[in-house]
Amino acid sequence: MNKRFWTLIMIPFLLFYAIPAGAVEKEDRKWQDESIYFLMVDRFNNGDLKNDFQVDVKDQMAYHGGDFQGVIDKLDYIKDMGFTAVWLGAIFDNEENGYHGKWVQDYYKTEEQFGTIEEFKELVKQAHNRNLKVLIDFELNHVGPNHQWLSESDRQDWFSGQQADLPVLNQENPEVRGYLIDAAKWWIDETNIDGYYLDNISVAEESFMKEFSEAVKEQKENFYLLGSDETNDSEAIAHYQTIGVDGLLDYPLAESTRPIFKKVDHSLSELITYKKEQMTKYKDPYLMASMLDNDQMVRFTHDAVTNNQHPGPRWKLALTYLYTTPGIPVVFYGTEIALEGAGGEKSHGQMDFRTDKELIEYITKLGELRSAYPSLTRGTLELLGEDKEIVVYKREYEGETSVIAINNSSESKNITIKNELLEENKELRGLISDDLVKSSDEGYVLFLDREEAEVYVLADQSGINIPFVIATIIVYGAFITFIFLLWRRAKKKRANEK
Missing domain, CATH: 1.10.287 (Helix Hairpins)
Structure with a gap:
C-alpha cells in the first residue's frame, strides 16, 4: 500500500x-556559445607564497604575487559566475618585473613567479574538469628588451627593428617562423590548452599568420585563435578572419558603445543599427570578441566615475548588451567589483574578493541566460523599437525568440512593440526580474524602471x-x-x- x-x-x-520550459535544447557547444573571463595572473590571486620571489604589492610596476595556484583556487568562482572559458594573460618566462608578460625571455618555460609548468598543467586539468576552456597569450611579434638572442651573432637576422622599445621578431626568417610555430604546437601538446590570444597582429607578416594558424589548428580540433588589431578599422580587422584568425577583439564596438553606456540619459538610438552594420563587415561576427575594456585600455569603470555616475548600473546595462548581441563576451577581471583604472598599469589593479556581490549576481544571471537560451548566442538580430534612451531588439533561433529591452534613462519608461513584430496572443516572460507582458490590441507594452534592462522569452500565454x-x-x-x-x-x- x-x-x-x-x-x-x-x-x-x-x-x-x-x-517543456520553452528553451531550445542546446546543440553541440561552439565557440560562439562561450563567455570568457580574462585575467592577469599576477594581479588575480596569490595561492602559493613559496613563489613570491620579487613581490612588492606597493609598487604598481612590480609583481604582486598572483600565481597558477591562485587561479586554481578561484576556478569555481569563475565557473559560478557563468563563464565557460578563462583567458590567462601571458604566462611565459619574462624578464625582471615583467608582471604583464610582454617581455618574453623563454618560450618554453613558465614565469617562475606564477609557478611551474606542472602547476599550469594542473590548472588546465582542473579547468577542464569544470567544463571551462583555457586560452593563453602567445607573443608572435616581440621578445623582452634584453633578450639573450640580441647578443647572439648568429641570430642578428632574427630581428627586424624595434617597436614600443621592444625588439620585433623577423617573421620572414624561416628559422623564426619555425621556432614560433614549434613552440606554439609544443604548448598545445604539453598542456592541452584550447586557444591562443595573438596581440597586435597588424605587426605580423601575413603569410606567417596563415602558416601559424594552419599549424596550430592541425594540432588540436576546435582550437580558437583570438587576435587584436588596435587600429579600430573594421575592414582591416575583418581581413584577419580570412587568414585563419577565428575572432578578434572588437575595438570598434568598444569605441562606439563606451560613450553610450558611460552616462545615464544618453540616447541608445543607432545602438543596434550600428551593431548590424558592423556584423556585415566580418566573415563570422558571432566569433568576434565583444568587450568594453582590457589590460591595454582605460577601465570602463573609470569612464563612469569620471562622469559622476555610479558604475554598477552603468555596467549592468553595458553587460546586458554584450551578453545578448552576437559575439563572444569577454569580461576583464575586476569588472564584477567595478575595479577602477585610468589605463596602463593603473588598470592592472589587485583583485579583491571581499566586495559587494550585487554586480557578481547580475553577471551570474546573464551567464545563466546565455547558457540556457541558444537564441542569445546563435540567433538573428533585429531591432524592434527605440525611443531615445530606450531600445528593444530580438534574437531568433530555431523557433526560440528572446527579446531584450534596455532603458538608459534616469526615469521609468514604457515602449510598445507592435504585434506584427512578434507573434500575437503570446506573452513575454521576463528572465531577470520576472516581468510578464501579454499581448494586447496595442501590442506588447514594456515598462522598465530607470537604468534597468530585461531579457524576455516569447512563450504561449499562461493560464489554466x-x-x-x-x-x-x-x-x-x-x-x-x-x-x-x-x-x-x-x-x-x-x-x-x-
Whole structure:
C-alpha cells in the first residue's frame, strides 16, 4: 500500500515537470556559445607564497604575487559566475618585473613567479574538469628588451627593428617562423590548452599568420585563435578572419558603445543599427570578441566615475548588451567589483574578493541566460523599437525568440512593440526580474524602471492548464477511490472476524 500511495501522489508532479520550459535544447557547444573571463595572473590571486620571489604589492610596476595556484583556487568562482572559458594573460618566462608578460625571455618555460609548468598543467586539468576552456597569450611579434638572442651573432637576422622599445621578431626568417610555430604546437601538446590570444597582429607578416594558424589548428580540433588589431578599422580587422584568425577583439564596438553606456540619459538610438552594420563587415561576427575594456585600455569603470555616475548600473546595462548581441563576451577581471583604472598599469589593479556581490549576481544571471537560451548566442538580430534612451531588439533561433529591452534613462519608461513584430496572443516572460507582458490590441507594452534592462522569452500565454487539471482530478479521484475501497475491505474484514 505504501508504494502505491507514493506512486499515485507523485504522478501529478511528474506530469507538471514534464511540461517543456520553452528553451531550445542546446546543440553541440561552439565557440560562439562561450563567455570568457580574462585575467592577469599576477594581479588575480596569490595561492602559493613559496613563489613570491620579487613581490612588492606597493609598487604598481612590480609583481604582486598572483600565481597558477591562485587561479586554481578561484576556478569555481569563475565557473559560478557563468563563464565557460578563462583567458590567462601571458604566462611565459619574462624578464625582471615583467608582471604583464610582454617581455618574453623563454618560450618554453613558465614565469617562475606564477609557478611551474606542472602547476599550469594542473590548472588546465582542473579547468577542464569544470567544463571551462583555457586560452593563453602567445607573443608572435616581440621578445623582452634584453633578450639573450640580441647578443647572439648568429641570430642578428632574427630581428627586424624595434617597436614600443621592444625588439620585433623577423617573421620572414624561416628559422623564426619555425621556432614560433614549434613552440606554439609544443604548448598545445604539453598542456592541452584550447586557444591562443595573438596581440597586435597588424605587426605580423601575413603569410606567417596563415602558416601559424594552419599549424596550430592541425594540432588540436576546435582550437580558437583570438587576435587584436588596435587600429579600430573594421575592414582591416575583418581581413584577419580570412587568414585563419577565428575572432578578434572588437575595438570598434568598444569605441562606439563606451560613450553610450558611460552616462545615464544618453540616447541608445543607432545602438543596434550600428551593431548590424558592423556584423556585415566580418566573415563570422558571432566569433568576434565583444568587450568594453582590457589590460591595454582605460577601465570602463573609470569612464563612469569620471562622469559622476555610479558604475554598477552603468555596467549592468553595458553587460546586458554584450551578453545578448552576437559575439563572444569577454569580461576583464575586476569588472564584477567595478575595479577602477585610468589605463596602463593603473588598470592592472589587485583583485579583491571581499566586495559587494550585487554586480557578481547580475553577471551570474546573464551567464545563466546565455547558457540556457541558444537564441542569445546563435540567433538573428533585429531591432524592434527605440525611443531615445530606450531600445528593444530580438534574437531568433530555431523557433526560440528572446527579446531584450534596455532603458538608459534616469526615469521609468514604457515602449510598445507592435504585434506584427512578434507573434500575437503570446506573452513575454521576463528572465531577470520576472516581468510578464501579454499581448494586447496595442501590442506588447514594456515598462522598465530607470537604468534597468530585461531579457524576455516569447512563450504561449499562461493560464489554466486544462489537460493538467483534468489529469490531476483523474489521478486524485482514483487515489481517493482506492483509499475508500481499502477502507471498505478493512471494515468488512473486521466485521467477519467478529
